[in-house]
Amino acid sequence: MTFYSTPASKAIYVPGRDPSVDEVMRSWQHRYCTFEDTSICISTFNVNGRSPPAILKGWFSDSKRADFYAVGLQEMDLSVGTYIIDNTKKMEDWIECIRASLPGGSNQYHIITSMRLVGIFVVLFKQNKCKVRVTDVSTNYVATGISVLVNKLGNKGATAISARFDDTLVCFVNSHFAAGNNELERRNQDFRDVSQLSFLPGRLNIYDHDVIFWFGDLNYRLNWERIACSGEDIRIMASSSNYRSLLKNDQLKEQIKIGAVFVGFHEKEIFDFRPTYKYDVGTDVWDSSEKGRVPAWTDRILWWKSGQEMVVEQKSLQSINNISISDHKPVVGEFRIVLKCVDQKKANSLYEEAIREADRRANELLPQIQLSQMEVEFGHVLLLEPKTIIITIKNTGKSQAWFRFKNQPSVVNPSGAICAPWLTVSPSHYLIPIQQSTQISLTVFIDETIAASLDQSKPVLQDILVLSLDNGRDHFIPVSAKFFRNRTEAGLDSPLVNQTNDVNLIDFAKFLIYTSSKSKVETSIFIALVIVTMPRYCDIETELGYYAHSVAM
Amino acid sequence: MANRGGNSASRAGGSAGTGSNRTCQFKLVLLGESAVGKSSLVLRFVKGQFHEYQESTIGAAFLTQTVCLDDATVKFEIWDTAGQERYHSLAPMYYRGAQAAIVVYDITNQDSFQKAKNWVKELQRQASPNIVMALAGNKADMANKRTVEYEEAQAYAEDNALLFMETSAKTSMNVNDIFMAIAKKLPIGPPPGQPQDTVDVNQPAQQQKSGTCCK
Numbered sequence: 091m092t093f094y095s096t097p098a099s100k101a102i103y104v105p106g107r108d109p110s111v112d113e114v115m116r117s118w119q120h121r122y123c124t125f126e127d128t129s130i131c132i133s134t135f136n137v138n139g140r141s142p143p144a145i146l147k148g149w150f151s152d153s154k155r156a157d158f159y160a161v162g163l164q165e166m167d168l169s170v171g172t173y174i175i176d177n178t179k180k181m182e183d184w185i186e187c188i189r190a191s192l193p194g195g196s197n198q199y200h201i202i203t204s205m206r207l208v209g210i211f212v213v214l215f216k217q218n219k220c221k222v223r224v225t226d227v228s229t230n231y232v233a234t235g236i237s238v239l240v241n242k243l244g245n246k247g248a249t250a251i252s253a254r255f256d257d258t259l260v261c262f263v264n265s266h267f268a269a270g271n272n273e274l275e276r277r278n279q280d281f282r283d284v285s286q287l288s289f290l291p292g293r294l295n296i297y298d299h300d301v302i303f304w305f306g307d308l309n310y311r312l313n314w315e316r317i318a319c320s321g322e323d324i325r326i327m328a329s330s331s332n333y334r335s336l337l338k339n340d341q342l343k344e345q346i347k348i349g350a351v352f353v354g355f356h357e358k359e360i361f362d363f364r365p366t367y368k369y370d371v372g373t374d375v376w377d378s379s380e381k382g383r384v385p386a387w388t389d390r391i392l393w394w395k396s397g398q399e400m401v402v403e404q405k406s407l408q409s410i411n412n413i414s415i416s417d418h419k420p421v422v423g424e425f426r427i428v429l430k431c432v433d434q435k436k437a438n439s440l441y442e443e444a445i446r447e448a449d450r451r452a453n454e455l456l457p458q459i460q461l462s463q464m465e466v467e468f469g470h471v472l473l474l475e476p477k478t479i480i481i482t483i484k485n486t487g488k489s490q491a492w493f494r495f496k497n498q499p500s501v502v503n504p505s506g507a508i509c510a511p512w513l514t515v516s517p518s519h520y521l522i523p524i525q526q527s528t529q530i531s532l533t534v535f536i537d538e539t540i541a542a543s544l545d546q547s548k549p550v551l552q553d554i555l556v557l558s559l560d561n562g563r564d565h566f567i568p569v570s571a572k573f574f575r576n577r578t579e580a581g582l583d584s585p586l587v588n589q590t591n592d593v594n595l596i597d598f599a600k601f602l603i604y605t606s607s608k609s610k611v612e613t614s615i616f617i618a619l620v621i622v623t624m625p626r627y628c629d630i631e632t633e634l635g636y637y638a639h640s641v642a643m
Numbered sequence: 644m645a646n647r648g649g650n651s652a653s654r655a656g657g658s659a660g661t662g663s664n665r666t667c668q669f670k671l672v673l674l675g676e677s678a679v680g681k682s683s684l685v686l687r688f689v690k691g692q693f694h695e696y697q698e699s700t701i702g703a704a705f706l707t708q709t710v711c712l713d714d715a716t717v718k719f720e721i722w723d724t725a726g727q728e729r730y731h732s733l734a735p736m737y738y739r740g741a742q743a744a745i746v747v748y749d750i751t752n753q754d755s756f757q758k759a760k761n762w763v764k765e766l767q768r769q770a771s772p773n774i775v776m777a778l779a780g781n782k783a784d785m786a787n788k789r790t791v792e793y794e795e796a797q798a799y800a801e802d803n804a805l806l807f808m809e810t811s812a813k814t815s816m817n818v819n820d821i822f823m824a825i826a827k828k829l830p831i832g833p834p835p836g837q838p839q840d841t842v843d844v845n846q847p848a849q850q851q852k853s854g855t856c857c858k
Contacts, residue, residue, distance in 0.1 A: 101711040101712075107665065107666040107716070108666045108716075111666075445709045445711065445716060446709070449709055453706050453707060453708075456706070496736065499732065499736055501735070502732045502733065554730065554733065556702075556736070557702075562705055563702055563704045563705040564703040564705075564736075566701050566702045568729065
């Protein structure tokens with residue numbers, strides 16, 4: 091593209107100004123980015139208010155050290171006082187426990203940030219020797235629990251971290267949704283509420299990130315009533331080697347499938363671990379209390395990415411069965427993601443080209459149509475005798491075409507309607523799929539009221555329809571007709587007299603199909619004939635047949 | 644991604660430190676007599692092409708094109724109108740709400756220059772008072788058939804505070820320049836503390852009021 095005579099400006103590419111340019115730049119990122127792998131390990135653990143031991147052995151794999159660890163706890167603090175007084179003791183103890191449990195011990199990792207909402211706690215650790223630049227770190231929370239006056243208590247909700255890893259925006263959301271077998275809709279609402287999360291500065295919302303890891307005690311249960319008579323049956327199934335079959339009745343997987351929640355998110359399809367809830371504390375035994383909770387995979391790790399260019403690979407997903415301090419088991423997922431490093435100079439040099447490419451794509455996608463006739467002439471119209479002409483509109487563009495007739499400016503039509511009172515257009519709006527056609531009818535009908543409003547000295551009626559394409563151009567369609575009160579006035583004594591000045595353009599396609607079946611007939615004669623006016627009162631197709639027949643003879 | 648975009652505008656705040664660098668969207672309308680080269684100017688500007696026999700525009704064609712200034716990018720939403728007299732009464736639909744207008748005449752056609760003056764008058768009366776107006780004397784490649792003198796048009800433009808250039812869609816002379824000159828005269832950026840003036844660059848600006856529209 092060299093037609094720009096202006097010198098290259100000093101434009102700097104910053105994403106977020108124009109989504110269409112961002113899309114082009116994303117698809118070109120190999121031209122201005124270098125890429126580097128990093129490993130992220132996510133864990134979610136509902137700790138049931140327990141105080142942590144000094145270390146939880148076996149929580150994280152010793153052999154595979156990840157660059158980053160993001161850990162989300164729920165029910166970190168269940169004490170009543172924690173809603174009122176910000177008691178940090180338990181949080182500090184848990185941070186020390188997690189740090190000690192990371193592979194290699196306490197001094198291999200440091201905290202990037204953490205965020206707590208009552209018992210919902212998220213923390214991000216980074217390996218000291220990892221070279222990834224972590225910037226723009228920000229945290230936030232959403233409370234969705236019980237309302238007290240205007241505020242929501244933080245017993246349910248989410249805490250989240252947003253950060254830039256090199257030049258890739260990563261978001262970690264740790265959430266605790268509504269509990270209870272029958273609270274499916276509340277959980278879905280919790281998801282929607284937490285989705286509103288945004289981060290300062292810049293009000294970045296979660297979907298502005300390149301990748302989101304969303305984890306926590308999402309509390310989705312099994313629709314077990316469908317497959318078993320009692321919770322006990324489910325407990326037996328969950329203990330058997332056939333536990334995976336229960337996944338077919340997992341509420342969350344079902345809700346994702348029907349598009350209710352977590353649209354566009356990914357989760358491992360099959361779990362190679364038993365439900366992570368609910369155990370008798372200190373054991374691997376299903377809840378034996380009076381309540382006898384039915385097992386479920388309440389503890390989940392999901393992820394989302396911004397586009398095809400972003401590489402996220404899930405390496406594993408497991409629960410840690412031998413950690414028994416809580417009524418839940420911790421769940422751990424390991425990921426590899428490819429981070430991008432932007433060469434800002436290169437990006438800037440591509441920016442103008444990307445803008446032009448975005449314009450080109452946008453202009454190419456503008457809706458386009460073809461009209462079977464550019465102008466509509468009705469010829470003679472008589473009082474109380476409606477006359478209709480059909481126009482075919484074909485969508486010839488690369489996107490669907492939504493058209494409507496625009497209201498005329500008041501100087502043209504004081505009533506602000508789409509056309510003059512003597513004309514009707516139907517339909518006045520329509521959506522035409524790509525490469526398909528639709529027909530609209532234009533009808534002139536003049537009754538006494540309209541006739542009285544017309545200027546009798548000027549029999550020629552004129553109007554201009556403005557056919558407007560949504561997000562596209564407008565077409566003008568001039569319409570004209572000659573109005574006479576009766577046949578004598580119009581010089582029409584017999585209905586079969588040709589009105590030589592009238593031109594009726596008819597659907598050519600229909601016509602050609604007819605002519606092609608008549609071997610003796612020259613198509614060109616027919617095309618000439620089409621332009622000849624059809625006498626009034628004749629059905630068009632019958633009339634075509636008549637002409638075709640007479641010429642063929 | 645349907646759920647992207649939204650309020651991501653201020654992601655800029657981060658690394659690059661380019662608080663003044665914005666994308667602004669403006670509605671620009673081309674007016675002028677039939678066959679002076681309005682569509683050809685747009686085609687040259689947007690696609691870098693020229694067709695010797697450009698079809699007559701029956702309606703109002705629509706294209707977008709962005710230009711980069713030092714501290715902002717300006718996205719033009721261009722409405723190229725029908726020049727034939729019979730459609731004159733529909734023109735207000737297009738210049739209403741426009742922040743910029745190019746009135747085009749043909750330097751080999753004195754009558755088209757008179758029509759251009761009428762358009763300028765109409766815009767002065769009917770269009771937004773802040774509209775940035777440019778006068779383009781097109782077909783400058785045909786100077787040997789000139790009937791409108793450069794000085795005459797320039798004097799007229801000065802009297803009426805119009806940007807003025809002679810252009811040629813055929814040779815591309817001054818085509819980008821006239822759009823650039825307009826972009827530079829447009830009000831870039833809302834006054835500080837009034838972010839509510841921003842518009843979504845994904846939406847055509849048909850309905851929006853005149854004034855600044857930057858993000």
